[in-house]
Amino acid sequence: MKELVEYLVKSMVDSPQEVRLAEKENEGTVLMELKVADDDLGKIIGKNGNTINAIRTVVQAAASSHKKRAKLDVLS
Numbered sequence: 001m002k003e004l005v006e007y008l009v010k011s012m013v014d015s016p017q018e019v020r021l022a023e024k025e026n027e028g029t030v031l032m033e034l035k036v037a038d039d040d041l042g043k044i045i046g047k048n049g050n051t052i053n054a055i056r057t058v059v060q061a062a063a064s065s066h067k068k069r070a071k072l073d074v075l076s
Helices: 002-010 038-045 047-065
Strands: 020-026 029-035 069-075
Touching: 002 020, 002 029, 002 047, 038 047, 038 069, 047 069
Parallel strands: 029 069
Antiparallel strands: 020 029
């Protein structure tokens, strides 16, 4: 799932080399923390949070196929 999120995010931002994604797994839940460049934060969040919510939906669907739960947080 980490590779999926990295691929999606890096294809949207202007500075893909500054994308950082930390992944922790705890009792069937995968917690991912995403950090991007300040200039790219708006692109990831999107208007009214639509973009980040779409990414979260894709991640949750991928996690459910592995019988896990997923949470994606964006750090500023």
